[in-house]
Amino acid sequence: MAAPATNELWISAFLEAQAAELGAATNTLLAYGRDLKDFSEWLDRQASGFADVGQQRIESYLIDCDAQGLSRSTRARRLSAIKQLFRFAFEEGWRDANPAIQIKGPGRQKRLPKTLDVAEVDRLLDAARQTGRTTADKARNTCLMEVLYATGMRVTELVSLPVSSARGDPRMLLVLGKGGKERMVPLSPPARDALAEWLNQRDTAEEATVAKGGQRSRFLFPSRGKSGHLTRNRFFLLVKELAAKAGVSPGKVTPHTLRHAFATHLLANGADLRSIQTLLGHADVATTEVYTHVLDERLSELVLQHHPLAKGDRQD
Structure with missing residues (x-):
C-alpha cells in the first residue's frame, strides 16, 4: 500500500485508525495529533518527513525537546506517539522498517498522586451545597461532587453521563x-439523594426550555456549549472555586484528586x-497499585506526626 503523500495525511490516517480500530478517546486523539504535528513541523525544518526519517533524526528531535526544557x-x-505512528506505518506497508522501535525514552517520573483526607472531602462537599447563584446551581454542584467522590469516575466520564443512566433511582x-x-x-x-434532587431541578428547567421551542438534552449535566454538556474545563474551575470556599488549598484539588481520594x-x-x-x-492492576504507596506514605506521616517516639522533644 502506497504511503500518504504528506505528513498531514500520515497523521490523519493514523488518528482515524486509532479511533475506528482501537476506540481511542477524543482527548487521546487530540494529544497524539498535537505531538505528531510538533514532530512534523520539526522535520519540515530539517527538510525531512515521515517517509524517510531515520532513528538518528528521531533521537535528535528528542534531544531538541530536552533542550527546550520540556518535562520528562x-x-x-x-x-x-512517534512509536505508535511508525508501528502503524510499518503494519500498513508504508515503511519497510520501524525507525523508532529501538529508541528508549526518558521514562516518566514516578510521582505519587495527590489525594485528600476525609475531612477535606467533607469540606468540599459542604461547599458544593452552598455554592451557586440558584437552587438549581447548588443542586447540580452537589450532585457533581457527590457522584464523583462516590464513584471515582474520570472527569470526562462524569460530565458526559447520559441522563438516561440516572433515571429510576439507580443503585449503580x-x-x-x-x-x-x-x-x-x-x-x-x-450520591443517590443528590442525584434525585438534581434530576428534579434539571427536568423542571428542561420542561421550560421545551415550552419555549427548545430541544431536550440527552446529558445529565447539559450545557448550551458545542459539546452539549458541562465541559471538563468548566468543572475544573468549579472545583477550584469550591476548594477556596472550603478552606482547602486549590493547588492540591482537581477533579482527578477526588478520584484519587475515592481509591485511597x-x-x-x-x-x-x-x-x-x-x-x-484500570486495564492493569499495576496502575491501581500506586494507591498502596499513597496509603503507606500517609501512614508514615501519621506516625511521624503523632507517635511519641518520633518526637525529638519527648521527655523521659
Missing part, C-alpha cells in the same frame, strides 16, 4: 470509559486492589 513526561509522551451507574469499555459503579446513599479511602477501609481496579476502570 512530555518527552516520553511524544516518543510514545453504567459508565462508558476509555476505549469504549463499559463498567458499573455503585452510588452511595448521599477505599483501600484504607479494607477494599481489595482488584475491586478498586474494576471500579476505576
